[in-house]
Amino acid sequence: MSALHADRRLSAWLLAPGFGWLLTFLVIPCLLVLVYSFVERGAYGGIDWLFTWENYQRAFDPLYLSILLKSAKIAGLATVFAVLIGYPAAYAIARAPRRRQAVFLFLVMLPFWSNYLIRTYAWIVLLNREGLINRLLQLCGYSGEPISLLYTEASVVLGLVYNYIPFVILAIFSSLSRINNELWDASKDLGASGWMTFRRIILPLSVPGIAAGAVFVFVLSIGNFITADLLGGKQVQMVGNLIYSQFLTARDWPFGAALSFFLIAIMLVLLFIQALVARRAEGGRP
C-alpha cells in the first residue's frame, strides 16, 4: 500500500463524521423542505401527499414579495453599516502590535459569551421610552416627550448590525492580516502616499474578506426573525417571521417550505458569488 493511498484512507476516515453530520442535519432536512414545498397542506398542519405548484405561485403574490424585498432592504442596510463600521475596526486591529491583537480579537468575540436573546433584550432596556438613553437625555435637561427609538425598522437594523458585526471584523481582519507588510514599504518606496497605498493595494486585496463578511451578515440577517420580533415590536415583519407564522400559526408547512426554499436559493446564489470573488482575488495574486 502506498503512502499516498494510506493518506487518502486516513482523510476519508477523518472526514466521515463531519460529512455524516452535514448529510444528516443539513442536506437531508433541506431536501425535505424542498419536497414539502411541492405538496399540499394538511387540514391541521402536516402535509397531504398531492403534487402542486401552488406554493411557489403564492410566494410571488405582491404581499409576500414586498415582505421579501423589505427583508432584503433591512439585511442590506445592516450589511452596509456592519462593513462601514467593521472595516476600520478590523484595519486597526490588523495594524496593531501582535500582542494587542489577541486582546482586541478577544474583545470582538466577547459578546458571543452571552445569549443572542439576552443581548437583544439589552437593547430594549437601552432604547425604550423609559430606557437608559431617554433617562440620560432627561438628565441632560431634555424635557420633551421621550423619543421613540424602539419598534422601528432602524432599531431592527441596529440590532442586526450589533449582533453580526463580529463576523465582519473577523473576516476582514483575516484577509488584512494575510497581506504582506512589505507591500506597504514597497509602495512607499515607489512614492505612493499612505492613502494611495490603501486605496490601490490594501483595499483591493481585502475584498475577499469584505465579501465574506458581507455575505455572512446579509445571509444571517435576511433569515433572522427574533430581532424583528423583539426590536421591531412585531411591527416590522421580515421573511423569517413570515416563515415562522406559516409553520406555527397558519399550519401551512408546504407554503412555509416554499418560502424557506426561496430564501435558501437566495443564500446559495450569494455564497456562490462570494466564492467567485474569493477565487478571482486568489487567482489575481502573484
Place this chain on the structure above:
Amino acid sequence: MRKLKDVLCVGLAVSLAIATQAASAKDMVISIWDGYMAPDALDKFKAASGVDVDKALHATNEEIMGKLMASGGEGYDVVFVSSPFAEVLHKQGLLADIDPVKVPNLKNLYPEATHLEYDPGNHFSVPYTWGTTGICYRTDKVSPAPQSWNDLLNPSDALKGKVTMLATDRWMLGAGFLAKGWSVNDSDPGQIAAVRDQLIATKKRILAFDDTTFYSKLASGESLMAHAWDGWCNYGTQANAAIKFVVPKEGSDLWVDTMVVLKSSKHQDEAFKFVNFMLAKENHVWVAENILYKIPNQAAMAGLSADLLKQYPNLTIAPGDLVKMEQLRDLGGTTQKAYTRAVTEIMAAQN
C-alpha cells in the same frame, strides 16, 4: 467499507440506546407551559402514586401541536393545550376519552365548566384554567377609563404610541371583531377584511404588538394601556397596584386551557391518575394563588383568601359571567388561512 458500515451501525445503536434510555427512565411524559404547575407537584404525585413523570415544556400551543402532528401523538401521555387546539386533536382522533370513573375529582369543577361548548361533558378534555381578554391599564394615568374595544383600537391622542395589543392572530383580530359587534370566530371574508383595515389603521397609533411583556411595559410606564389576558394583567397589578383590568362593554372571549390524554398513551391509567391529582383542591389551588389565573375548580376557588381576591379583583369574575362570553373555537383550514393572511397584511403594512 464493511468496517465503516459496522462502525456506523454500532454508533447508531449506541446513540439510540442512550436516547431511548433517557426517554424510558420515567413512567410517563407530560408537556406543559413553563411555570404552569407547582414546582413540587410531580414529586408529590410520585409520592402519592409511585408514578414517575417526565415534564417536557412547550412555549406555545402551536409548538406542541407541531410535535403531536408529526408523531401522531406518540411520545406524550398528558398534554396541556388551549381549547381550540384540544378540539383539533380530538377531530384528528388523537385523544383518549376521559374516563370519569378514573377522574373522580371532576366533581370539583364548577357546573359551568362541565358544559363548555367545545366539549360538553368533558369527553376529551379537562379544563385547567380559564379566563377572558380585555384591557389592562394604568388607572393613575388613563382618564377616562377605557370602556370599549374602540378605546383600544383608536387610542386617543393622549394615548397615541402608548398602547400595546396582543400579537396572536385570534386575539388581535378578535378585538376588531368584538368592537364591531361580530363573533370572535367570524369567518366572513368581508368582515375579516374590514377588521384588517381597522387594525392597519390601529397599528399606526400603537406602540407595539406584544404577547409576553406587555405587563412590564405597563408597570414601567412605557405603555399606559394594553390588550391583555386577565391573568397576565394581574402580574402588572402585582408590580403596580394602579394597574387594573376591565372587560369592554361589547363583551369578550372565554379562553380555556385544558388537560388532554393522548389515545396512543401506553400509560392511560397513570395519565388519568395524574389528571385527577391536578384537579385535587389542594394541588389545583396553587395555580390561582401563584399564577393568578382563574381555575374552574369550585372547591379550590372557595379556599382563596379574601386579601388575594381584593388585590386581584378579576379573580372574582363569576363562572356564570365567564361562560356568557363567546368561546374561541377551532376555525378549520380555510378560515385559519384567511386569518393568517390578514395578520400578515397587517404586519406588512407600512407604518
